[in-house]
Amino acid sequence: MSKFEKIRLSKTVENLLSSVLNLRPDLILGSMLxxxxxxxxxxxxxxxxxxxxxxxxxxxxEHFLLHADALGQLEKAEELLAAYQQRVDRxxxxxxxxxxxxxxxxxxxxxxxxxxxxTRSFSGxxxxxxxxxxxxxxxxSENYAIHPSKEELTAIDGDIIFLVYNSGSxxxxxxxxxxxxxxxxxxxxxxxxxxxxxxxxIWAGGRSLLAANQVLTDIETCLDLGATExxxxxx
Numbered sequence: 711m712s713k714f715e716k717i718r719l720s721k722t723v724e725n726l727l728s729s730v731l732n733l734r735p736d737l738i739l740g741s742m743l744x745x746x747x748x749x750x751x752x753x754x755x756x757x758x759x760x761x762x763x764x765x766x767x768x769x770x771x772e773h774f775l776l777h778a779d780a781l782g783q784l785e786k787a788e789e790l791l792a793a794y795q796q797r798v799d800r801x802x803x804x805x806x807x808x809x810x811x812x813x814x815x816x817x818x819x820x821x822x823x824x825x826x827x828x829t830r831s832f833s834g835x836x837x838x839x840x841x842x843x844x845x846x847x848x849x850x851s852e853n854y855a856i857h858p859s860k861e862e863l864t865a866i867d868g869d870i871i872f873l874v875y876n877s878g879s880x881x882x883x884x885x886x887x888x889x890x891x892x893x894x895x896x897x898x899x900x901x902x903x904x905x906x907x908x909x910x911x912i913w914a915g916g917r918s919l920l921a922a923n924q925v926l927t928d929i930e931t932c933l934d935l936g937a938t939e940x941x942x943x944x945x
Contacts, residue, residue: 731755739777741765765917766854768835774919790919797926798839805840805933814842815868815899818910819888821881825855826866833872833913836925844868860893870932871899876910906932 730738730752738758742749752758759780761773771791778787802809814837816827827834829844831854837844847856847865858866876882883891885907889900899905912924 727751727755737780739780766832766914768830768832768838768854770832770835770917770919770922773917794919794922795839797923801926801930802841805930807933808841809837809929810841810843812842812870813845813868814870814872815845815848815866816872816874816913817866818874818876818914819881819883820876820879823857823881824860824863825857827855827874827914828853830854832917832921833874833925836922837929840926840929863894863897867897868899869902870904871897871906872913872928872932873905873907874910874913875907876914879910882910904932908932 735756738752738756739760740749740752740758741761741764749758749760757780759776761776763769765773774791775784775787778784816831816833816837818825818827826848828848828850829835829838830851834844834848834854843849845866845868847858850856856866873883873885873888875884885905888894889905894900906928908925908928912921912928916922916924
């Protein structure tokens with residue numbers, strides 16, 4: 711980090727601290743991935759509870775319970791997680807084809823290239839809850855994402871692809887662009903017609919109970935549409 715970047719970051723932190731102070735909060739929730747020393751500074755303003763990370767590593771339920779406990783709502787949070795699990799169980803029994811018979815891939819494109827979420831990601835954790843299989847390179851707990859080259863895309867293929875789209879990102883691509891690109895059009899999921907465009911705000915940035923429930927909804931919609939497309943093609 712250059713000297714200029716350090717100065718700019720320092721000013722940003724100062725402005726944020728000032729804004730938090732003006733809010734006069736009773737409790738502050740956050741993550742340890744914030745600026746070094748930020749926790750100590752915030753603790754001088756109000757009691758502060760930080761999770762070890764920002765939830766991108768699939769441990770969103772732990773964070774949910776941690777923050778609920780800090781708010782004195784642990785029992786309610788446990789009830790909500792139980793309801794989430796009940797919905798997962800219902801979908802496992804209802805969805806056709808069954809998630810346990812499908813290999814799912816979660817791909818997103820950004821200015822730095824193409825990446826894929828692993829089992830250690832937020833969306834990967836929800837897919838695991840439903841019992842989806844993952845291709846070997848995404849079935850890893852080493853990091854929340856991998857970054858293959860275009861030539862390696864076949865390694866992150868699957869029976870179904872969830873294409874994460876961010877309209878605010880210059881490098882993000884739509885489903886239409888994805889399936890029409892010559893290299894990607896050879897992927898198994900594209901040939902089967904099961905590619906679903908999903909929101910980056912939910913699948914990448916959500917990391918919460920509300921987002922997890924929306925991921926379940928997206929999966930249900932996707933499989934229903936995939937079944938419809940197969941019927942149209944007479945498969």
